[in-house]
Amino acid sequence: MTMLSSSPNLLPPRRIMAIWCTDLAIDRWRLAEGLTPEKAARGEGADAAPLALIEDTAHGPRIAAANSAARAAGAMPAMRLADARTLCPALAVRPADAAGDLAFLESLALWAQRWGPWSALDPPDGLLVDVTGVAHLFGGETALIGDAMHLLDKRGLAARAALAPTAGAAWALAHFGAQAAILPPEADPRTHLADLPVAALRLDADVILLLRRLGLKRLGQIQGLTRENLARRFRNTRSAAANPLLRLDQLFGLRPEPLLPVVGVSAPLVQRRLMEPIRHRTLLDQVVADLAADMARLLEGLGQGARRLELGMWKVDGEVLVRRLEMAAASRDPAHVCRLFAARLDDLDAGFGIELVRLRAPWTEPLLLAQADLEAAAESHGTSLAACMDRLTVRLGPDAVRRPVAHASHLPERAQRWQPPLADPPSSQEELRFHHRPMKLLDKPESIAVIYETPDGLPRQFQWRGQLHKVARAEGPERIAPEWWRERSTVRLRDYYRIEDETGRRYWIYRHGVIGDGRGGAPEWFIQGLFA
Known part of the structure; x- marks a missing residue:
């Protein structure tokens, strides 16, 4: 044998x-x-x-x-x-x-x-x-x-x-080798990779610059040096991206290189396969309620709350209907989920019937049990802000419920941005302080005709929307220069004035350009805001 x-x-x-x-x-x-x-x-x-x-x-x-x-x-x-x-x-x-x-x-x-x-x-x-x-x-x-x-x-x-x-060798060939290059297992990497530049070692930019100043431009030139010389030069470096010797050993397989695999996390999912297709809304609401309860138990076991939910319904004829929800805060309350989906199912056409219903939570966040209890208690008393935002979003649309946050720009039309209602403001942004701004800004500055004593003086009267307004008081100017790093060189300065007419109404107007600035003809006047 x-x-x-x-x-x-x-x-x-x-x-x-x-x-x-x-x-x-x-x-x-x-x-x-x-x-x-x-x-x-x-x-x-x-x-x-x-x-x-x-x-x-x-x-x-x-x-x-x-x-x-x-x-x-x-x-x-x-x-x-x-x-x-x-x-x-x-x-x-x-x-x-x-x-x-x-x-x-x-x-x-x-x-x-x-x-x-x-x-x-x-x-x-x-x-x-x-x-x-x-x-x-x-x-x-x-x-x-x-x-x-x-x-x-x-x-x-x-x-x-x-x-x-x-x-390391695969990275070097992908970045600096031929298209779709293959290094056979039996090939000697020292010979096949000798002509690659030193940037193929995945080093920091300053280390690559140092090697080039030393006359080391190819991997073959580094291999010809003794390890003691390189070790003496880079003995105090601990990062792999700053140590040519370590990168060379990883490239040739002499040292292991730890890699962190990407592991897919499956989204929580519950479903119901129905014995008979359903066509009536009452039965569908009951199925959604059962799925919401199953999802709540599943999320509770994971210590998670849903921020986004997808309800998929498979019809007998093969068509798939999908309804999505995105909530302002993490939640797993079945009653709240059913209430939100009820508004999304009004236009549903079941056709010959629905035989499979699936509820999936592709976006979840940590949510402790105590937090869920507090949120449920707040909602029962009608004080839950997150539940209110969810209902408004379902009724009005996701783009209709937002809140403004200050943005680092002195130009009025760029001084704010919009974000979801309960999202935290950018932590790195400090509080922005400007001069006095009007409560109401026009969607777009409107052109006005202004009479003034001197080209650079205060306005005396202006005409806006067919009406003549005489200026009783004026304050300014507040000069706002264009953002030179964003705008072109032909953009003109703005001089803003806070003015009050004879009837007591106050406006925010500005002069676009200065006479003799070489960036156009005569300055133009615009109104941009109204004070309360």
Whole structure:
């Protein structure tokens, strides 16, 4: 009888696929605007004109991402917006959303687990997928990486990918190697990666600059040095991104590199499969009440409360009806949930009947039992602010129930922003103090005709909406300069005046421009607000 001896070499060699989304923020913005990959390939929409996504910094807005047209015009990421506008006056800007990009990358990591058992984030725009022992399911590593590139392109994402034995080698090839590069398991990484730049080691920018000043521009040049020389130079560095020796060992697989896999968390879900299809509203309300009670018990066991609920109803003919709710505060009160859904089911057409009803909570927040009891007691006495906001939102729509918060801008039309009614204001924003402002601002400043003694003097009378108003008292001016980092150089100054006419009514008007400023003709006058 022949005995089979066990061997440690039976395990397949480790294989890591690195995916780099080269324009993640721009691609996500393009997808949010509804631009299809076909239109993007033709240069329509987001790529038809220079566009940049900006983020606020202590020194003014900076470019977080730019499309190809903007980069061709000289507007590069990390550049100040004011400097970019001098190179590209036609640059259009939109606010960047770093948190939204990270959430999108997390969902993309879960989606990428179709190619391997686990995936990890490589912020801000990359993924690492463990594809060890699965390449044969796709017809080989070439077919595997080709499938990844095809599906990413189908989703409208510009990406590069690479396969290697280590995460560091795969990252280096994805960023600086050939498109869809593959490093075979038996290949020597020291030879195949020697021509890559030192930036392939995933080091900090200052460390890369230091290595280049020392004349080390390629990985092969670093390998030729003795470890003692590099260790002496970087012996006080603890971060991996600041230690070339540690990054080299991780690149060649001499040291392990810990990776944190992305684990999907399933949303709480309850459902009812009905023995007979239902068509009447009374029966549907009873099913919703049962599901709300089941969801309350499930969320209570998890210590969570629902912020968003989705009610799905499967009809006999295959059509799926979905009704969504988003609550101002976390809740799991069944009566409150049923009351909110009752207003969303009035226009429901059951057709030949509904045979499956499912309630899902895709957005939950921690909610202790004591908090839920207090909230229920407040609602029973009619004093729950969250319940009131939920009812108003269901009745009027999500965009009709918002509250203003102060924003760091001296321009009146930019001095506030809107947010959900019970959301906390930005913690980093200090209280803004301005001069006396009117209680009512017009939606848009309206042009007025003003008579004044001197070009820079106080107004004496003005005509607005066909009526002549004589000025009895006036105070000002309060000069507000344009935001130079956001506006173009041709934007004019504003001089605001608080005036009172002979009848006692008070107005807030401003002169747009100064005579001789070289930014247009004669100054124009506008009214922007009314005092109580």
